[in-house]
Amino acid sequence: MLETRSRIVADTQREAVIRVRGLEVGFGERTIMKDLDLDVYRGEILGFVGASGTGKSVLTRAILGLVPKRAGTIEVFGENVDELSLASRKAIERRWGVLFQFGALFSSLTVKENVQVPMREYLHLSERLLDELAMLKIEMVGLKPDAADKLPSELSGGMIKRAALARALALDPEILFLDEPTSGLDPIGAGEFDDLIATLQRTLGLTVFMVTHDLDSLHSVCDRIAALGGGRIIAAGPIETMLASDHPWLKAYFHGKRARAAMAGEA
């Protein structure tokens, strides 16, 4: 994994595919985040951590436009999402793929049909190509071909994550949002999933935005980590920055018992 990290050059020279400035999000009386700044650079895997309830999912959903924001700007591919016409907004939505925490597969469609939904909607493919591409994505995420004709209710938790990943990759997105991709997987399955994401990131040149609690994922696949606390980013940088931080929550997170176990496993 060292060679992936060595790719990092000075942040200022890199193209930010997502740039969040001064974001404020809240529901009713409650303000979840305020004055939040975040950059996601092209070609990196950004791990996003924070205690439960600090708004990791809310930030992801705000970037995706699923949660309204009160103030601030969000730029995706250098374009302010508030100023976009409906058509250009749709064009941007085609360039990202989202893996929801619980998969969010359409329960009445088979895995293959799920993967084909965005393809049918946006691309003009022949039936043959549609089938072949869907099968290709299903195999790329490590599912067996016979899983293609199964319904989501017939899949195990790990298979649902993989199928949802195949759907997220259906349109060859440039940015991939992953919401706790390894939660609910056994350690071996989680490790395989991490490797899969790293492989796909390399082959498809993806930028990955990954909300995770999995310390192993943070150590093994993430190029950079951003930590959310108190409604803003408390630290961002490679794992070394996190380990060196004096922030009490980061210290507890990266130097706790579980963190030491993950480090020992890595060494």
Added chain:
Amino acid sequence: MSDAEIVHEPQLQVDHLGHELRASLYGRWTADQAPAVERCVADLGAAVGDERRIIFDLSHLDRLDTLGAWVLDRTRHDLGATGYSADFVGARPEHHILLNEVAYRGFQPIPVVKRNRLTDLLVDIGQSVVRAGKDFASGVSFLGEVVAAMIRVATRPRRFRGPSLVHQLELIAFRGVPIIALISFLVGAIVAQQGIFQLRKFGATPFVVDLVGILTLREVGVLLTAIMVAGRSGSSFTAEIGSMKMREEIDALRVMGLDPIEVLIVPRLLALIIALPLLTFISDLAALYGGGLVAWIYGDVSPDVYLSRLRSAISLNTFMVGLIKAPFMALIIGLIASMEGLAVEGSAESLGRHVTSSVVKAIFMVIVVDGVFAMFFAAIRY
């Protein structure tokens, strides 16, 4: 190549170089260009002549994604299979990785079984009959389970869920009153109006009171109520129980040692059995009121006359005939709604299907039971 010359549309330039054919690729070989990508590949197939060797020059390629890589590798593979040798040259490292990753492999096409329409139809009919029979059998066994649960609750009244019953009564009976009163009022009025128009020909307008009184009390009141309750409350039972089933809440109850039938179904069923006669009574009153109003306006039957005629036309058993049926219909609606709810499987589609079939089956069975009761009361001259 300067910016102005960049081609977005995928293009393929074919050069015949004696014994080999050189295909140079330009533009974006990406999913949004899929029709053009397929066209290019088809053109190449047509252009191949005597050459045995085909070289794909990827050095001018603008962009490549999984679709482009797949189609290219598939073409290379297809050419190889028909005796040509095909190779990629000049691929950029990232394109090379992608081509290796997609690596063409044939997918087993799913065999299409040739079907005979007639046998399919017969099979469908047969399966429906078997399903209907199984439905009936499982309905009876479910009734048994519910009765057993009710007896268990009756022997230990402290386990009875009073608050749940009251809550369900509010939802079914109290909140159902306005709509049931309204439609009964309207139907009573319509029956009276049609009765007046038809009976006037025979100079028998006052008999419209007998018509409205007997018809609404014996049949229409209870039928309207049962159908409305099946649509309103039966569907919501199925949806509630079904979504609890989908999210494993029913299993959660079971592992806590709670009987889902006792917790979820007995209170709902009892609430239905209590609510339906009450609603039937309200429906009867509303229909008689509507009929009376129309008889007064259209038929010049004054309220005094209406009431005195009504008193002589109906007796207590006219009213009881309607009311006796109500608890049975409640039982049927409740049983069908609960069974359909418990039959829901994982998908949203399955939930929708079972809610529909809950309402359809309940209304059908209500009407069938009403017919059976009509024959029974006629036989005993009640």
